[in-house]
Amino acid sequence: MEKLHRASEPDVLKPLAERARLSPESRGRVMGHALGLLADLRAAQTRGWVNQFLQEYRLNSSEGVALLSLAEAFLRVPDPETADLLIADKIGDANWKSHSGKSNSMLVNSATWGLMLGRALVGDEQTGSLRRLISRAGEPFVRQAVGAAMKRMGEVFVMGRTIDEAMKRMKKPENHGFTASFDMLGEAARTKADAERYFQAYFEAIRAVGRDPKAGHSISVKLSALHPRYEVGQYDKCVPELTDMLAQLASEACSQRIPLTVDAEESERLDMSLDIIGSVAKRPELKGWDGFGMAVQAYGKRARAVIAWADQLGRPMHVRLVKGAYWDSEIKRTQVEGLSDYPLFTRKSATDVSYLACARDMLDARNIVPAFASHNALTVATILEWAGDSRDFEFQRLHGMGEGLYERLVREEGYHCRIYAPVGGHRDLLAYLVRRLLENGANSSFVHQLADEQLSEAELLADPVEKIIAVGGVRHPSIPLPVELFGEWKNSGGIDLQERKILAETAAAVAAFPFSPVPKGTDSGAAAETRAATGHVGAAIDRAAAAFPAWSSRGREERATILERLADLLEENRIPLMSLAVKEAFKTLPDAIGEVREAADFCRYYAARTRSDLAPLVLPGPTGERNELRMEGRGVWATIAPWNFPLAIFLGQAVAALVTGNTVIAKPAPQTPEIARAAVKLAHQAGVPEDALILIPGGPEIGAAITADPRIAGVAFTGSTPTAKKIARSLLEGDDRPIVPLIAETGGINAMIVDSTALPEQVVADVLTSSFRSAGQRCSALRLLLLQEEVAANVIEMLRGAMEQLVIGDPGDPATDVGPVIDQAAYDHLMGYRESAKGRWIKTLPVPAQGLFVPPTMVRLDSIDDLSREWFGPILHVATWKAGALEETIARINAKGFGLTMGLHSRIARSAELTEARARVGNLYVNRSMIGAVVGSQPFGGEGLSGTGPKAGGPHYLQRFCAERSVSVDTTSAGGNATLLSLDEGGI
Numbered sequence: 001m002e003k004l005h006r007a008s009e010p011d012v013l014k015p016l017a018e019r020a021r022l023s024p025e026s027r028g029r030v031m032g033h034a035l036g037l038l039a040d041l042r043a044a045q046t047r048g049w050v051n052q053f054l055q056e057y058r059l060n061s062s063e064g065v066a067l068l069s070l071a072e073a074f075l076r077v078p079d080p081e082t083a084d085l086l087i088a089d090k091i092g093d094a095n096w097k098s099h100s101g102k103s104n105s106m107l108v109n110s111a112t113w114g115l116m117l118g119r120a121l122v123g124d125e126q127t128g129s130l131r132r133l134i135s136r137a138g139e140p141f142v143r144q145a146v147g148a149a150m151k152r153m154g155e156v157f158v159m160g161r162t163i164d165e166a167m168k169r170m171k172k173p174e175n176h177g178f179t180a181s182f183d184m185l186g187e188a189a190r191t192k193a194d195a196e197r198y199f200q201a202y203f204e205a206i207r208a209v210g211r212d213p214k215a216g217h218s219i220s221v222k223l224s225a226l227h228p229r230y231e232v233g234q235y236d237k238c239v240p241e242l243t244d245m246l247a248q249l250a251s252e253a254c255s256q257r258i259p260l261t262v263d264a265e266e267s268e269r270l271d272m273s274l275d276i277i278g279s280v281a282k283r284p285e286l287k288g289w290d291g292f293g294m295a296v297q298a299y300g301k302r303a304r305a306v307i308a309w310a311d312q313l314g315r316p317m318h319v320r321l322v323k324g325a326y327w328d329s330e331i332k333r334t335q336v337e338g339l340s341d342y343p344l345f346t347r348k349s350a351t352d353v354s355y356l357a358c359a360r361d362m363l364d365a366r367n368i369v370p371a372f373a374s375h376n377a378l379t380v381a382t383i384l385e386w387a388g389d390s391r392d393f394e395f396q397r398l399h400g401m402g403e404g405l406y407e408r409l410v411r412e413e414g415y416h417c418r419i420y421a422p423v424g425g426h427r428d429l430l431a432y433l434v435r436r437l438l439e440n441g442a443n444s445s446f447v448h449q450l451a452d453e454q455l456s457e458a459e460l461l462a463d464p465v466e467k468i469i470a471v472g473g474v475r476h477p478s479i480p481l482p483v484e485l486f487g488e489w490k491n492s493g494g495i496d497l498q499e500r501k502i503l504a505e506t507a508a509a510v511a512a513f514p515f516s517p518v519p520k521g522t523d524s525g526a527a528a529e530t531r532a533a534t535g536h537v538g539a540a541i542d543r544a545a546a547a548f549p550a551w552s553s554r555g556r557e558e559r560a561t562i563l564e565r566l567a568d569l570l571e572e573n574r575i576p577l578m579s580l581a582v583k584e585a586f587k588t589l590p591d592a593i594g595e596v597r598e599a600a601d602f603c604r605y606y607a608a609r610t611r612s613d614l615a616p617l618v619l620p621g622p623t624g625e626r627n628e629l630r631m632e633g634r635g636v637w638a639t640i641a642p643w644n645f646p647l648a649i650f651l652g653q654a655v656a657a658l659v660t661g662n663t664v665i666a667k668p669a670p671q672t673p674e675i676a677r678a679a680v681k682l683a684h685q686a687g688v689p690e691d692a693l694i695l696i697p698g699g700p701e702i703g704a705a706i707t708a709d710p711r712i713a714g715v716a717f718t719g720s721t722p723t724a725k726k727i728a729r730s731l732l733e734g735d736d737r738p739i740v741p742l743i744a745e746t747g748g749i750n751a752m753i754v755d756s757t758a759l760p761e762q763v764v765a766d767v768l769t770s771s772f773r774s775a776g777q778r779c780s781a782l783r784l785l786l787l788q789e790e791v792a793a794n795v796i797e798m799l800r801g802a803m804e805q806l807v808i809g810d811p812g813d814p815a816t817d818v819g820p821v822i823d824q825a826a827y828d829h830l831m832g833y834r835e836s837a838k839g840r841w842i843k844t845l846p847v848p849a850q851g852l853f854v855p856p857t858m859v860r861l862d863s864i865d866d867l868s869r870e871w872f873g874p875i876l877h878v879a880t881w882k883a884g885a886l887e888e889t890i891a892r893i894n895a896k897g898f899g900l901t902m903g904l905h906s907r908i909a910r911s912a913e914l915t916e917a918r919a920r921v922g923n924l925y926v927n928r929s930m931i932g933a934v935v936g937s938q939p940f941g942g943e944g945l946s947g948t949g950p951k952a953g954g955p956h957y958l959q960r961f962c963a964e965r966s967v968s969v970d971t972t973s974a975g976g977n978a979t980l981l982s983l984d985e986g987g988i
Contacts, residue, residue, distance in 0.1 A: 004301045005267075005499070006341040010473035012301045013350055017465050017473070019304075020356035026385055027463065034381035034461050037405060041377060044404020066090050070146070071153045072434040073757040073907040075427040079790040080143060081883040082756045082908075087146050089908045154426035157400045157433045159419075163208045166423045167217065174403075177410040179216040180421040181261060181320075181396065182209065186432030187761045188224035191801025198225040202249055205423070210256025218259035218291070220420070221249060223273060228805045230269060232498045233814045239272055243279045250280050250292055259291035259318055266326050267300055267343040268333070268498035274309065281313050290369070293318025298355035299327055299344040307358050311365040320371040320396060321358055323351055335482045336934075338494035338597060346476040352379065352464035359383050363393065371395070373420065375402035378461045380409075394418055431759060486936055489608035490564075492597035493571060497590060497814075506575075507589060507814045513579035515674070537665075537705040540694045544636045544663040545711055547691035552633040552661035556614055559659045560607035566655070566686035567603035570596055573682060577647060580675040585646050586819045586852075588811045591774050594932070598648035599679070601935035602953065603655050609958050610659045624972040631962040633661025634740075635713030638706045640727075642718045643822050644777045646672035651679050652935075652952055653716040653743075654693060658683075660961040662713065663692045665706055671822050673697040704730065710737045714961065718779070721746040721945050743960055747870040748900030748946040750930060751784040751893045753886070753915070756791045758905035762927070764798045767876070770903065770930040772806060772856045775818050776874035777826075780901045780923065780931045780940070784867055786889060789880045796878065799858065800843045806856060808847050820852040821873055827852040830873040834859075842878060864892045886911055890918045900942035903930040920944065922951060 004012060022030060070090040077083045160166030163182060170180050184205050189195040202221055209217045224230045226245050227238045246262065253260035262277055264270075277294050286292060296306050296319055303321075310317045327344065334342050345351045356379065362370040363386055372383055373396035380395065387393060394416040395406055406417040422429055475481070485491045497503045551559075570577065577599075578592035587595060619627040637657040641650035650668055657664045668676030680695045696702055700723075707715055707730050717727055724744040731740055752770065754763050770782035787795050811819030821827050831854060834844075840860045847853035854873050861867060861879040881889045893902065902921040904912060912926050922942040923933060933940040939954025941947050950956040971977070 004305055005343050006339065006496075007301060008341060009345060009350060009475050013345070013353060013468055013473035016304065016353050016357040017468055019360055020353045021465050022382065022385075022463070030378070030381045030385050031461060033384060034377045035457060037377040037380055038457060038460065040408055041402075041404045044407070067149070067153070068434045069907070071150055072431045073759075074146065074150050075154075075430060076759075077756045079756055079788075079883045080140070082788070082790075083143055085908050085910070086757050087142060089910050091146070150430075151426070154430050157422065158424065158426055158429055159399050159421035160423050161425055163205045163423055166421055167208065167212065167215070170215070170217065170419075170421070175419065177417075178406075179218070179416070179418045181218045181220050181418050183220040183222070183263070183420060183422050185222060185225045185424060186422070186429040188222070188230070189226065189228045190761055190764050190798055191228055192804065193801055195226050195228055199245055199249075203252060206249060206252045206256055206258065206260070209258050213257050218261060218418070219253065220261050220263050221246065222263045222265065223276065224265055224269070228802065230272070232268065232272065232500050232503060234807070235272060235500055236815070239275055243276045246276055247280045247283055250283070251285055253291060254286050254289040257291070259293060261293040261295060261318055261320055264295040264297045264322065264324075267302075267330055270300070270302065270306070271500060274306070278313065281315055281317065287315075290316040291318065293320060293369070293371075295320040295322055296358065297322055297324035298358050299324030299351040301343055301345065303354055303358050304361060307361050307365070307368070311367050313367065316367055316369055318369045318371060319362055320373055321355065321362060322373045323355060331479060335485055337496065338482045338492050339496050340483075340493070341481060342475075342479075346479040347468070347471075349464040349467040350473070352376070353468050355379060356382055356464070360386055363387055363390075369393070371418065373397065375405060377405065380405065391415060396420055486605075488612070489604040489936070490567075492567070492600040492604075494597060495593050497593070503589075503814050506578075507812060509575045510579045510582055510589065510592070511812055513576050515579060515583040537696060537702065538709065540665055540696055541636055541706075541709050541711050543691040544665055544694055547689055548633065548635055548663045551658075551663055551689060551692040556610050556659075559661065560610045562687040563603040563607040563655050563659050566683050566688070567600040569682045569686055570600045570603070573678075577675065577678060580678060581647060582812045584674050585643060585672050586811050586822060587774065588816050588819055589814060595645065595647045598645070598935060599651045602648065602652035605936045605953060606656050606659050606958060609955060613955065613958060614660065614962065621968070624970065624977040626969045626971055628967045630965045630967065631660070631959065632965055634961065634963045635662060636711055637662045637664050637714045637716065637961065638712045639664055639666045640703050640706075640715065640717045640719065641666070641668050641676070643669035643671040644774070644779070645718075646675045647679055649718050649952075650676050651683075653718070654683070656952075656958055657714070657716065657961050658688060658693060660958050662961060665694050665696055665712070667696050667698060667703055667706060670697065670699040703727075707731060708733070710734060712740065713738070714741045714743070716743040718745045724947075741960055743948055743950070745779065745941050745947040745952065746900075746945065747779050747872065748898035748921075748942055749783050749867055749870055749893075749896050750780060750898075750901040750903075751786055752782050752903030752905065752930060753786045753881070753889060754791070754795065754905040755788045755886070755908065755911060756883070757907035758791075758927075760791070760795050760798055763795055763905050764802050766903070766905070766929040767799060768802055768806070771876040772803075772818050772874045773931060775821055775854065776856075777821060777872060778931050780933065782903065782930050783870060783875075783877060784864070784893075785876055785878045786864060786881050787878065789882055792878075792880045796842060796858075803843050803845060803856060803858065806845060808845060808853055808856070818856055818874060821854050822852075824852065826873065827854060830854045830871060830875065833871055834875060864889065868896065870898070886914060887918060890915060894918070894920045897945045898942070899944040900946035901925065901930050903928075922946065922949070
């Protein structure tokens with residue numbers, strides 16, 4: 001199963017296509033049956049207001065997307081002002097009038113009427129009798145109209161707000177003959193309290209369904225709802241606890257004699273889920289119960305192997321086969337992590353082939369009770385063909401989708417179909433379902449294609465096996481492998497730390513690499529080395545200056561090739577480098593691999609930019625003249641790096657100077673000299689001359705001595721704002737000293753603004769990452785969280801609970817989230833401030849007694865203006881802002897003078913546009929975390945007190961290291977303008 005996870009698509013698909021292939025005779029029968037099902041499906045589109053609602057507002061239409069986007073956020077907005085902004089944002093530009101009266105359903109038309117009234121009031125129509133009429137009712141009327149539409153949306157996609165309501169609805173005539181699998185929840189648990197509440201909800205639902213066992217309903221359980229840290233890194237804690245909770249639920253379901261199915265989730269959790277399900281399946285108290293089951297996602301390359309695993313458990317297992325619900329997020333995670341290949345198929349037709357092969361295996365299995373969840377007429381017809389006269393399986397469909405496909409099969413032909421029925425409050429559950437439905441509305445889905453009147457029946461029912469054979473099973477051309485993501489330069493490779501075996505092997509290898517640290521905060525190591533090295537600065541600059549002409553003349557291509565060789569060496573030596581990052585800089589394992597990857601990315605990106613951007617540029621001019629602009633090295637550069645990115649920033653600065661033809665004096669932070677030594681050694685091994693890159697470790701005295709030397713042609717510095725100002729002043733001293741460039745990246749009071757449309761679960765996850773990952777020791781880390789007043793209490797409470805789940809300890813331990821701070825001085829500084837703010841603590845955590853652990857702490861502020869400086873550690877400040885005051889809030893952040901990073905969480909596009917226009921920051925992040933800028937994608941660097949620019953990892957960075965030299969040559973000086981005199985008659 002491990003080999004399948006990252007295997008190439010053609011290799012995985014070849015046996016699947018053979019298994020899914022139909023004989024010509026079978027294909028003929030399947031097509032005939034599928035055409036009948038297709039007719040049933042299309043006929044159902046005109047029956048029932050639910051179908052008509054979906055038909056009128058197709059998921060791929062602008063109005064459909066606007067409506068779903070509004071539904072995703074509207075019900076959680078508590079304040080009228082923000083609700084009005086959201087309404088204007090989502091429905092103000094849509095053409096609801098084109099849908100007026102078009103449906104045969106009065107309910108659909110009433111919802112449309114409400115949306116049309118809202119559009120008339122909040123849209124661009126500034127005149128007209130309709131607007132004048134409803135403007136008397138004002139904005140409350142619009143909110144009521146939209147609220148009514150959202151209620152209709154809730155009824156479309158949610159079976160009931162409670163289990164009793166859902167069971168009652170299942171008794172309605174339209175559901176006659178069907179059973180239900182009730183799914184009680186939406187979002188995953190973020191806190192222990194969430195998990196306990198969800199567990200109790202499942203338990204009570206099992207009992208409620210058990211009160212009417214003849215109805216045949218079942219319960220679906222999502223493991224991520226039962227534990228806030230359902231992650232591979234927390235395996236030793238979460239898997240035993242989840243096994244116990246699932247066993248309790250299964251035992252109750254067994255006693256009630258109702259089926260229980262464990263839903264499938266992201267591929268990174270698959271192995272954990274199998275361990276949990278396998279353990280529960282073997283419990284003696286469940287022997288004889290045939291109602292235990294699991295879901296399998298056919299888009300995963302391991303789907304068929306999982307079905308074989310389930311069949312070998314030695315007991316009856318219900319298996320629900322689904323296409324898959326996390327496709328886009330799985331693609332993105334694989335790209336972000338730089339993994340070798342995708343864990344899933346990149347073509348819809350490939351997933352269809354996998355589904356059919358898995359379905360055939362399930363029908364042939366000895367211990368599997370199959371359930372086929374599909375809205376695809378061809379898939380259903382194929383399963384019916386393979387099943388023959390058997391009825392020992394069931395179909396499943398989503399509530400609110402696929403109506404018409406199964407009614408005749410169930411009511412006339414004796415097949416069984418179960419409706420997957422979400423249950424819960426519309427406010428929370430509708431948002432979750434909408435995000436899933438937007439995926440199901442993708443252009444390639446059968447649901448979408450069915451609504452496309454331009455598609456013929458032959459196109460709708462095309463054989464997916466033939467499609468895959470026609471393209472050789474290769475990956476979708478628009479979805480490159482992660483290594484090819486950036487086209488002109490190779491993306492760095494990651495380590496899949498979500499694979500438990502790989503994580504354990506990586507942790508063991510990192511731990512085994514020898515390292516003898518210099519005690520932090522002592523004078524025996526770095527300080528002594530500083531005193532010894534001060535006298536050698538001048539000699540080192542002599543060597544670098546002497547090496548400059550030869551290195552500069554090597555040419556762009558040769559220097560770029562050396563950088564690419566260095567990137568390869570970094571990745572070949574990533575375990576030793578990661579070990580140094582963990583043991584010297586106290587980085588966790590994910591941060592350590594990120595450090596190596598970013599360093600390699602800098603090398604390859606700057607190599608690519610050198611080739612494309614620094615070539616001599618021929619400029620226009622009069623005839624008889626050649627004008628050219630050249631970018632050349634300046635001389636000896638000083639690069640001064642911080643300890644928080646001791647490899648990535650240290651090398652990023654140095655290689656930028658080197659590839660542009662400069663030689664470099666590189667000074668690492670005194671806390672992290674060893675990883676710098678390793679980096680420089682690899683650079684020399686790659687081909688950088690020893691005198692072109694010279695390492696001078698040491699403290700502030702060394703840095704001052706380097707920057708004071710008049711032969712230094714430029715300085716690249718990352719660190720504190722006060723130190724950057726000192727360097728800037730030193731570069732101006734001496735009347736005879738040249739004016740040289742300073743590239744400075746410094747810190748910031750980085751703020752995240754959250755309005756009441758934001759999804760709290762997403763906000764909490766991003767706040768934890770942005771504030772406490774790397775122990776808050778990132779320049780980009782979140783320092784100031786600004787919550788809209790109406791949602792502040794709820795978000796803070798969720799944050800408090802989520803903080804309690806953080807693991808603080810040894811950074812080399814795979815379970816650790818937060819390690820120690822860098823040294824004693826940093827510890828004392830942060831702890832002193834934290835103690836001074838004790839009366840304003842919202843939440844703080846216990847930490848190990850030994851080590852430089854600063855407790856992650858959340859501090860309440862009375863005002864945005866109460867924070868005037870950066871605290872470089874795991875301390876998060878929280879203040880509130882008033883609805884409607886977004887522009888004023890941004891202005892108050894700008895007034896602090898820093899301009900590094902800012903975050904915004906909002907579902908209002910116009911709020912994002914306003915923030916983008918008003919924020920004075922180098923990097924703005926919308927609806928995501930604020931850390932982890934990617935080379936080439938998110939160039940990093942600030943303005944104001946946060947830096948000078950240009951931005952590291954961006955297309956304008958290298959030019960700052962260069963001298964621009966213009967050359968103009970009179971080409972007629974040797975006698976006559978040969979170019980002009982040789983012109984022909986121009987076609988005359």
